[in-house]
Amino acid sequence: MSTPADLAATDDIEFGVRLLAATPTHEGRDRGLLLHWATVATAFGAGLAPAPSWARVVERDGGLEHGLLARSTSRPVTVELYTDTLARAEALVDELGRRHWYPTGSVRAAALAHEAVHELLHHGPVKAALKQALGHVVLRAGRLRLYGHVAGAEEIAAHAHARHRGRRVHLGLLHDSLPGAPDNGRSAAPSFGTQDGAAYMVYEAGERLQGAIAVARAG
Structure with missing residues (x-):
């Protein structure tokens, strides 16, 4: 199991590689390919403009028990925010002395930004653009290229977007x-x-x- 020091020394790209490696369908894939996908998905998410969300937001507790900060559901489109996990995250910011980086409420804002990207990537041109950027071709017919879904890439993109938005908050204030x-x-x-x-x-x-x-x- 990774120690806190190991986690602190690990960048987002490496976390992305680990996530992809642990995702079904990627067993046995070359690490270089996973690294490429993690790098592309991170850059894609960080470069997205702020994503509007039409989801209903519901707050509840019980997130710590299941390791959840937020999650999206459909019919109707809803973002569930877990208040106990948010409170623990805010407390951790204070414990680590990072309040000047992450003003009160920034964890909640990052969680909502993360879920807004999942909503954006559910269908439409942004989803297609991510597929094309990843370059996972599953069918070629002459000049035609059909790009396949890369499981886990949307999660990496959503995280990168939320983290980038968080940087805009704390560096913009600083x-x-x-x-x-x-x-x-x-x-x-x-x-x-x-x-x-x-x-x-x-x-x-x-x-x-x-x-x-x-x-x-x-x-």
Whole structure:
């Protein structure tokens, strides 16, 4: 079993590889292929615009017992949020001293963002776009390519989207536009990433057409 230190040192791509490897239909698949799919699905989810959701939200407890933070059901489309798991997650943020990264309510927002992507990927053009990005071709006929479903990829994409949205929240709060250099009152077009355990925001600083690329580091 992984230790907390092992988990802290493991990035999202590796978690994605492990999830895929443990998913039925992927037994015996090459690790390189799983790594490719995990990388593509992560980038796809992180690049999605905020997904609107028309689901009804119901709050209940009992999530800790089953290891659930949130889940979606259909007929009618509903997102179930487990308040006991949310409370434990918020308490953990305080225990780890990460409240400046994750303001109160950000765990709930991330859970809803995660489920909104599942709703978005249930059918339609976004689902097709993910299949094409993954490149799992199951049928070729001349120039025609039929792309197959990659079990587990939607979960990775939803997680990446929720985590990216969370970064937007905590880095956006940490870095308000500076009145002086380099921002001169304006920061725009942010992108987010991590390196060596630290979160960074790369953004456009300064007046339009006269700006520069700047970096903000959380922590």
